[in-house]
Amino acid sequence: GHSEVRGRNSYSSGINRIKFQIEKMLNNQWISFGVLSQSTPMSSNSYNSPSFYGWGQYTTQTFLNGSNQNGYAGYEGDIKENDLIELIINCETNNIQLINHRSTKRYQIPIDASKFPFPWKLSVNLVNINDRVRIVR
Incomplete structure (x- = not known):
C-alpha cells in the first residue's frame, strides 16, 4: 500500500531546490513528489489531501488541491527508476517545478496561496515495500 514520507524542513520564503535519486521503484509503478x-x-x-500539489509517476497524474488533473501543463509522467528528479519550491511566485534530469523535461504548477497557506512541507509518496528515494546534496 501507499506510504508518505514528509520532509523535515518547512518552506515559506525563497526558492528552494531538492534533488532526489530514485534508487528503487518496482516496475516503475508509482511515486509522487509535491508539497502540502x-x-x-x-x-x-x-496526494489526495486538499492541500497537496505535485506530480504522480503513474500515467500523467498532476495533483492540484489533491485533485488529479491528468496531463496538466503537458506532464507526461516520465519518471523511472534511477532518475534524478529536482523539485523547486518557489515561495516567491507561489509555484512548484519538477525537473527530470534524464529527459530534461520541466513542469510547473501554480499554487493558490490563499487556499494553501505557508509554511509548505515536502511530501513524497511510495507504494512498494522496497521502493527507495534518496535526497542528493
Whole structure:
C-alpha cells in the first residue's frame, strides 16, 4: 500500500531546490513528489489531501488541491527508476517545478496561496515495500 514520507524542513520564503535519486521503484509503478500545508495530517494517500500539489509517476497524474488533473501543463509522467528528479519550491511566485534530469523535461504548477497557506512541507509518496528515494546534496 501507499506510504508518505514528509520532509523535515518547512518552506515559506525563497526558492528552494531538492534533488532526489530514485534508487528503487518496482516496475516503475508509482511515486509522487509535491508539497502540502504543514498543518495537513500525515496520510498514506497524501496526494489526495486538499492541500497537496505535485506530480504522480503513474500515467500523467498532476495533483492540484489533491485533485488529479491528468496531463496538466503537458506532464507526461516520465519518471523511472534511477532518475534524478529536482523539485523547486518557489515561495516567491507561489509555484512548484519538477525537473527530470534524464529527459530534461520541466513542469510547473501554480499554487493558490490563499487556499494553501505557508509554511509548505515536502511530501513524497511510495507504494512498494522496497521502493527507495534518496535526497542528493
